[in-house]
Amino acid sequence: MPLIFVNYRTDDEEATATLVDRELSRVFGNDAVFRASKSIGLGSRFPQELLTAVRRSSVLLAVIGPRWLKAEGPGGRSPLQEESDWTRREIQEALETGAVVIPLLVGGAKRLGKEDLPTEIGDLADCQYRRLNHRNADADLTGLADDLVRLLPELATAARNNGYRSPSATADRGRGGESGRRADERTPTKLIKHRQRGGIGNLNGDFSGTFVNESQGPVHTGSGHLYQAGEQYLGSYISSDGGDVHYEADNHGDVYRGDRNGHPEEEQR
Numbered sequence: 001m002p003l004i005f006v007n008y009r010t011d012d013e014e015a016t017a018t019l020v021d022r023e024l025s026r027v028f029g030n031d032a033v034f035r036a037s038k039s040i041g042l043g044s045r046f047p048q049e050l051l052t053a054v055r056r057s058s059v060l061l062a063v064i065g066p067r068w069l070k071a072e073g074p075g076g077r078s079p080l081q082e083e084s085d086w087t088r089r090e091i092q093e094a095l096e097t098g099a100v101v102i103p104l105l106v107g108g109a110k111r112l113g114k115e116d117l118p119t120e121i122g123d124l125a126d127c128q129y130r131r132l133n134h135r136n137a138d139a140d141l142t143g144l145a146d147d148l149v150r151l152l153p154e155l156a157t158a159a160r161n162n163g164y165r166s167p168s169a170t171a172d173r174g175r176g177g178e179s180g181r182r183a184d185e186r187t188p189t190k191l192i193k194h195r196q197r198g199g200i201g202n203l204n205g206d207f208s209g210t211f212v213n214e215s216q217g218p219v220h221t222g223s224g225h226l227y228q229a230g231e232q233y234l235g236s237y238i239s240s241d242g243g244d245v246h247y248e249a250d251n252h253g254d255v256y257r258g259d260r261n262g263h264p265e266e267e268q269r
Contacts, residue, residue: 002034003155004148005057005099007090009079011072013065013106016132020063020104023141024148028158050086051093058152060094062087062124065106069116080118091121100151103129104144142166 004024008017021035034053040046054060068087069078079085094101101124103112114125130147132140146166149156 002039002053002056003028003032003058003152003158004034005054005060005090005094006033006035006063007060007087007094008035008063009065009068009087012067012070013063016065016106016134017063019137020061020132020141020144024145027145027162027164028148028155029162032158032162050090054090054093054099055097057094057099058154059100059102059148060091062091062101062103063106064103064109064112066109068109069112080121088118088121091124095121095123101127103127105129105131107132107134 006017006021006024008014017035021033021038025033034057036046036050039053040049069080072079080088082088091101103124105111111129112125114122117124130140130144132144145159145164149159149164149166
């Protein structure tokens with residue numbers, strides 16, 4: 001059953017409609033996208049096939065180029081003014097059945113006004129549109145596919161079943177965005193064996209706090225107390241888990257331990 005109906009005018013942007021169909025078929029599956037010249041089989045009843053496909057679709061994409069409104073009908077009128085015009089009939093059917101209708105403005109096509117349209121499809125002018133520029137076709141088509149995935153659950157399901165992964169989501173994961181590592185997920189680290197001058201400790205296992213290297217003065221990274229010593233060559237382990245900072249090291253200088261309020265004990269004052 002089609003989910004996306006590609007609506008276009010033959011003498012306007014038929015090639016673009018074919019391009020859109022191919023990209024969306026790749027994302028959602030060939031059977032999920034209806035385009036008349038592809039989807040209607042030999043000997044099938046053209047009017048019945050078109051209207052049935054529109055009624056079953058969740059989205060209608062109206063591909064609109066610079067010649068879409070061109071006056072070429074009888075008496076110099078636009079074909080849209082004719083009730084028998086199939087581009088008009090498909091859009092009208094989609095609006096009446098509650099499908100999402102998206103004008104896809106190609107190249108320099110201008111946004112439609114209600115004064116440009118027959119009353120029966122006047123609401124098309126109010127529908128949020130998207131643009132497709134052939135110089136940026138890959139990015140524009142990818143953005144359109146991503147929009148459709150986010151728009152309707154059935155489209156997201158079709159894309160997932162077809163093995164589609166959004167390039168933008170992959171890029172977000174690479175940048176550490178929302179699609180990537182969770183904010184509370186710990187980053188695994190390897191043991192660092194070299195010595196730190198004035199820094200904070202060696203890392204082993206999962207690291208979820210702050211690492212400071214080559215500090216030039218006292219640094220506090222937790223909720224406990226920090227006592228500064230002289231120049232230190234730290235050993236294999238330092239930890240602060242909500243309490244005091246403990247050192248195991250070859251220290252040069254004195255390290256003091258105080259009471260819970262952070263004051264040195266009396267004999268150390």
